[in-house]
Amino acid sequence: MSRYTPADIEPKWQEAWDKAGIFHAKRDLNKPKYYVLEMFPYPSGRIHIGHVRNYTMGDVIARYKASCGFSVLHPMGWDAFGMPAENAAMKTGVHPAEYTYGNIAEMKEQMRPMGWSLDWSREFATCDPEYYGQQQSMFIDFLSKGLVYRKEAVVNWDPVDMTVLANEQVIDGCGWRSGAAVERRELTQWFFKISDFSEELLEALDGLEDWPEKVRLMQANWIGKSRGIDIRFERRDGGGEIICYSTRPDTMRGASFIAISPDHPLSKELEAANHDLAAFNAECRKMGTSEEAMEKAEKRGFDTGLTVKHPVYPDHDLPVWVGNFVLMDYGTGAVFGCPAHDQRDLDFARKYDLPVENAFYMPGTSNDVADEALVPAKTETVAYIDHFAGIGEVSSTEGVEATIDWFEARDLGQGKVQYRLRDWGLSRQRFWGAPIPVVHCDACGVVPEKKENLPIELPMDVSFDKPGNPLDHHPTWRDCACPNCGKPASRETDTMDTFVDSSWYFARFTAPRAETPTDAAEVDYWMNVDQYIGGIEHAILHLLYSRFFARAMHICGHLPKSAIEPFDALFTQGMVTHAIFQTTAQDGRKTFYYPEEVELREGRGFLIKDGSEIEVIPSAKMSKSKNNVVDPVKIIETFGADTARWFVLSDSPPERDVEWTASGAEASFKFLGRVWNLCDKIGAMESDAKGTGDTDLLRAMHKTIHDVTMGVESFGFNAAIAKIYAFTNTLAKSKASAGAQREAVMVLAQLMSPFTPHLAEDIWAHQGGSGLIAEAPWPRADEAMMADDNVTLPIQINGKRRAEISVPKDMSREEVEKIALSDQAVQKALAGASPKKVIVVPGRIVNVVI
């Protein structure tokens, strides 16, 4: 009897697949196509067990679809621009290109042994000049269609390093390297006009039926459509008016102040003559630029001393405050505060002793707001107090509409639809990104580069000695001729946000070497992505940007209309987690241990070196600093790729996190060994050996084909695997004939082939299957073979299970009821009385209500 040795099996079959070239995607107009794509990785240099799970899911789909007769496209590439390479350059002096391509080579080396059915001939990295050159060309197209523009925007500025910081580089308001307090600074930056598509991006969400509902909801909330009104407040000092956007004009009766953003033009104007205000604004500008930082910060304000006229009650004045919580980017950068019906306004009013007055009560009550704002759902009916628009007890939704009409009729404001979605700022003051292909000319202004000069390549002779963008202080790179007038000019030194790179790579995979961004015949055939798989962390930005980009590409002729929603189906998978093993010293400091230093006994952890007990924190996100990272390379060395593939899909539903455990991985390995031995045993049977229970075995086989197929189709990989376990147990115990057992083990291999393709090929070959299992058609379940003749029905009394009966599956309702009522347990419970009600769900259950 031979042993299961993946180290021999796996390279052998990988070679066979390569030789047969079966993973090369071919445009075959006689076949339906299937495009499966997993979010491409950032080339960190090491594959992570999370990648293993992500790409194995895609691989299961790709292999399954191929065996169902589809022409499959399953490509792989690299999201290769970004900050880590630049940080490495600053640290070690290595050029980001050298660093990145080195990482790509290493990572690819680690990916190959996984046996994923990837078409490597289409591989590219976003930092390849061929790729970002096409991206630059599209930028110029977008520019000509008015989809890109420049405006001022705030960035995190590190005054010591003299550089722009990403949000994650701002820690507690200070730069991560310099430790200096970060300032907000305005720069002229490039923007994509995604806001022009707000309504369309929102409405089209309804059509994305194969996307998770939660992702569509998150995107809808992000786009944030609201119906409201711009209300004009006249300044008492005669200096004009302040326009406030509000979604709750119905609460105007309770308005007690106006709050404007520190960046509001009026605030800036007043700042010049008011030192205290200037100091307050400067303080506000030290806050980070993230919305989270704004929201979490303590709400503070500064009374400008100005007042405005209340538009409804003209003899009533409202003070104008500058508030650190008002966003200049949203609405008009000014709001009116109604403390009674907004908790934030209420906190603000209590802090600065501003009036609090109800605009409505809940019907039948008259309790004035004290410490808690009255904020019922807008659909709930409320009782407006003495309302200027004449409304009484109605829902707030109706109240808002009536109030907007009232304002519009008196020309005091203008109803409007507002979106939260802001334009996409793509400028980065960094080196390692695609250069924005424009030129600044003294005479002609901002001029796009000529397409024949593309790609504008990143220079190799750069130094990272100085902080900031090396393109800025490169001696010659900036110098160029104006594409318009030919006079000396200088290049834009900003590069593109890496989200731009990942917003169209899926389209490029359809024709990765084309001389234009896309090739019409190829995109027509391959687009859309039939199944996209990636992390939930990309639910909003990456996916929304890609949806915008596809529309913009369509406008510029790079994608057909049918591809403006590029991802037909989306699946968001969970993380792979791992326990943290640690000890905590008296001063609270923690020491982390590697899994190999720890022995687990009944869920408790002990150090191998001295047997002392340590803390075990289960299901933690893997992190190098916590020593709980599992290295796929080691797993493959120990157990082989099939075990790794099997385990990451077997234990948890794919959308949820899965905990990597050594015992679980070992169990997967043992199971694959069992299957191997079973195949060996069946192979050794006399080919005409008789047996008993052929029908039972084949019935179980067809049920399993059905269940596994459904499982794969619906991303229920863990459930499909459980069915395979169960069927393997059935087969191992079967006394059926050699013919039936052989048929069963071949089907078992086929059902396992998307998950453990190497083992499946080997079994297939051993049992004399023809060709490669990877090219064999998927088995079909025979419905007629699946059905049992009898069903077991549980009998409930008042909803609690008390007995069960076995009846023919097509027995009539009446007969089932008769048998159920004559059951001993039912008779006993009835005690001679007749039941109130009997519910018979055919094939399911009987419930007797007494």
Next chain:
RNA sequence: GCCCAAGUGGCGGAAUGGUAGACGCAGGGGAUUCAAAAUCCCCCGCCAGCAAUGGUGUGUGGGUUCGACUCCCACCUUGGGCACCA
């Protein structure tokens, strides 16, 4: 703070509104073995009971239903996102 999601045995989890705990791990018992490894068989939510069986049980508290892990409301905890991490 705001938006989204998830909570079921010791652990990972299964369950078109219809027998809660499939399948796997850990644990216990047994077979095989000189012994071990490997392999195979059986048991395994909790409480009471020798057992038959009964009670109880899907984060917490309410509700809808003949029947709720599943639907509705409120809360708690954990995770993801918050526009320059990718």
